[in-house]
Amino acid sequence: MKISVVGTGYVGLVSGTCIAETGVNVACVDIDEKKIEKLNNGIIPIYEPGLEDIYKKNVEKGRLEFTTDLGASIKDADAVFIAVGTPPDEDGSADLKYVLGVAREIGKNMDHYLVVVTKSTVPVGTSEKVKQAMLEELEKRGENIPFDVASNPEFLKEGSAVNDFLKPDRIVIGTESKRARKVMKRLYKPFLLNGHPILFMDIISSEMTKYAANSMLATKISFINDIANLCEIVGADVDNVRRGIGSDPRIGNKFIYPGTGYGGSCFPKDVQALIRTADEKNYSLDVLKAVEAVNYRQKEVLFNKLFKRFDGDLKGKKFAMWGLAFKPKTDDMREAPALVIIEKLLEAGASVVAYDPVAMNEAERILGDKISYAKDEYEAIIDADALILVTEWSEFRLPNFRVMEKLLKNKIIFDGRNIYDPEELAELGFEYFAIGRKTK
Numbered sequence: 001m002k003i004s005v006v007g008t009g010y011v012g013l014v015s016g017t018c019i020a021e022t023g024v025n026v027a028c029v030d031i032d033e034k035k036i037e038k039l040n041n042g043i044i045p046i047y048e049p050g051l052e053d054i055y056k057k058n059v060e061k062g063r064l065e066f067t068t069d070l071g072a073s074i075k076d077a078d079a080v081f082i083a084v085g086t087p088p089d090e091d092g093s094a095d096l097k098y099v100l101g102v103a104r105e106i107g108k109n110m111d112h113y114l115v116v117v118t119k120s121t122v123p124v125g126t127s128e129k130v131k132q133a134m135l136e137e138l139e140k141r142g143e144n145i146p147f148d149v150a151s152n153p154e155f156l157k158e159g160s161a162v163n164d165f166l167k168p169d170r171i172v173i174g175t176e177s178k179r180a181r182k183v184m185k186r187l188y189k190p191f192l193l194n195g196h197p198i199l200f201m202d203i204i205s206s207e208m209t210k211y212a213a214n215s216m217l218a219t220k221i222s223f224i225n226d227i228a229n230l231c232e233i234v235g236a237d238v239d240n241v242r243r244g245i246g247s248d249p250r251i252g253n254k255f256i257y258p259g260t261g262y263g264g265s266c267f268p269k270d271v272q273a274l275i276r277t278a279d280e281k282n283y284s285l286d287v288l289k290a291v292e293a294v295n296y297r298q299k300e301v302l303f304n305k306l307f308k309r310f311d312g313d314l315k316g317k318k319f320a321m322w323g324l325a326f327k328p329k330t331d332d333m334r335e336a337p338a339l340v341i342i343e344k345l346l347e348a349g350a351s352v353v354a355y356d357p358v359a360m361n362e363a364e365r366i367l368g369d370k371i372s373y374a375k376d377e378y379e380a381i382i383d384a385d386a387l388i389l390v391t392e393w394s395e396f397r398l399p400n401f402r403v404m405e406k407l408l409k410n411k412i413i414f415d416g417r418n419i420y421d422p423e424e425l426a427e428l429g430f431e432y433f434a435i436g437r438k439t440k
């Protein structure tokens with residue numbers, strides 16, 4: 001089989017590379033010539049564990065290629081995946097200009113039956129727009145070439161995207177066409193050897209599934225964050241409460257870890273987009289509106305604790321920050337809580353020295369010289385008035401507290417991810433602040 005994947009961002013690159021791994025010939029397409037040149041020279045623009053190995057292997061085998069020529073990439077292809085970006089426009093809704101631009105380009109160039117698969121996360125109803133855009137282009141050409149559209153949302157987590165793609169919990173495919181179903185089933189069968197299902201459904205339900213999944217997950221996080229804040233007020237420990245509720249299988253123990261709020265490229269954008277879709281249909285998704293509001297508030301919780309601890313006097317103080325990425329195993333800082341905390345610290349006249357195991361370049365790109373960058377976690381805390389832990393990288397989990405107490409100016413830790421043991425830190429004489437926990 002042969003496919004074309006348009007868009008060499010995070011989703012396109014992971015999908016294309018993983019599909020090549022099954023023996024399919026994959027052409028990855030992008031309009032960004034520099035990016036394609038890099039990819040042709042062995043440079044992957046994103047950090048994703050495991051990706052480099054299978055990228056190299058499949059390029060060597062001649063199954064994976066990179067090009068700016070969309071027209072050539074769909075010659076002899078069985079399917080073309082649209083995996084370009086859908087950035088939020090000013091009002092928060094997803095901007096479809098890239099998705100529809102690709103649809104038009106396909107319509108202009110195709111010469112045989114194709115399944116056109118939307119892989120980007122797009123608002124409910126987009127596949128229909130893709131179809132219309134293609135029909136218009138074909139009509140302009142006076143051609144009547146058959147094609148089908150399908151929606152195939154991705155559920156990849158950054159940091160484990162390759163594994164998620166190779167061993168999916170489920171594959172969701174929305175299409176009304178039998179012919180398209182056959183092509184998609186063939187493509188995905190090798191990934192379902194673990195017995196997990198391929199779920200065929202109508203297009204709108206498939207598009208909706210992606211938003212509902214991410215919204216449900218975001219809801220779990222905002223819920224536990226809200227509960228954590230109340231735990232502090234009433235004197236409970238959210239870590240006990242989390243374990244207590246998580247053992248009920250209906251609730252489950254995953255994704256109920258309180259923290260500094262969710263970030264990343266998906267949850268904030270998708271929650272907003274679904275709220276907007278509902279609003280446009282005069283329906284108010286009140287639960288999700290609260291989820292979003294709680295998340296905004298949660299990103300400030302750690303700063304507020306710190307502000308209170310220093311009686312509002314942060315001028316001239318220096319704070320160490322461990323972790324900048326929105327979560328571990330990625331260098332992605334989109335909507336990262338660290339950015340909100342840094343902004344507030346700088347506003348209050350404090351300075352920040354940060355260390356993140358992989359997001360340092362990304363941080364410099366975004367923040368420039370607004371903050372300083374340390375070469376490791378211990379250098380970051382030298383003479384710091386307190387340590388603020390924002391991302392729960394595993395290397396921060398068991399630091400040498402004896403060394404830390406010598407380096408820090410004050411033995412104070414603000415832990416936004418509840419990774420330390422309050423009792424241990426109290427014994428070591430640290431002042432410890434966490435999220436929703438009994439720390440004194």
Ligand code: UDX
Nearest residue numbers: 154155156157158255256257259262263264266326327
């Ligand atoms: C998410 C979805 O998990 C994935 O299925 C979808 O395709 C894209 O969006 P991702 O954004 O990579 O993936 O990150 P994820 O691991 O889900 O974490 C999202 C955010 O929630 C992070 O900021 C994380 O720190 C936070 N989180 C997660 C919590 O605060 N508590 C939890 O218990 C779990």
